[in-house]
Amino acid sequence: MIVRTLQDIVGTDRDVDGGNWSSRRLSLADDGMGFSMHDTVLRAGTETHMWYKNHLEGVYCIEGKATLEDKATGEVHEITPGTIYLLNDNDRHVLRVEEDLRVICTFNPPVTGQEVHDEDGAYPLLTVDDQPEPA
Numbered sequence: 289m290i291v292r293t294l295q296d297i298v299g300t301d302r303d304v305d306g307g308n309w310s311s312r313r314l315s316l317a318d319d320g321m322g323f324s325m326h327d328t329v330l331r332a333g334t335e336t337h338m339w340y341k342n343h344l345e346g347v348y349c350i351e352g353k354a355t356l357e358d359k360a361t362g363e364v365h366e367i368t369p370g371t372i373y374l375l376n377d378n379d380r381h382v383l384r385v386e387e388d389l390r391v392i393c394t395f396n397p398p399v400t401g402q403e404v405h406d407e408d409g410a411y412p413l414l415t416v417d418d419q420p421e422p423a
Contacts, residue, residue, distance in 0.1 A: 290319055294327055302401060308334035308385075317398040324398035330354065330389040339380040342413035343395045348372045352389035357382040 294312060297303055302313040311328040315321055330336065330352075339359075354367040359380035365373065367389065375381065383389075395411075403411035 308336045316401045324395045326393040330385045345375045346394045353387040354385040
């Protein structure tokens with residue numbers, strides 16, 4: 289059994305600042321759950337282009353306001369507390385944040401915590417074996 293709190297994560301290497309967002313990685317690949325789970329805050333006034341071509345992502349909004357644009361269709365959705373969106377087809381999308389947006393995200397396959405967005409807005413597909421050895 290694994291039990292941790294958000295406060296256990298804040299200020300550690302699982303607390304990642306991506307510029308437009310801050311992501312607290314609650315669960316990662318090395319937990320062996322088959323998914324990773326993140327508590328993420330996207331900053332008001334930002335626009336983030338993403339395309340998780342190697343991962344499926346589920347996002348549940350618990351605070352804030354944003355719009356989500358599906359780059360394939362041009363369709364725009366309002367994201368507010370209680371909204372979930374599922375990127376079930378590796379969807380290219382743009383998130384435009386009006387008010388700080390706090391979301392809970394899950395990734396399948398799970399991320400390792402070492403990923404950073406590339407030029408496409410995607411994470412590379414890494415496994416636990418790709419992580420650097422502890423110092």
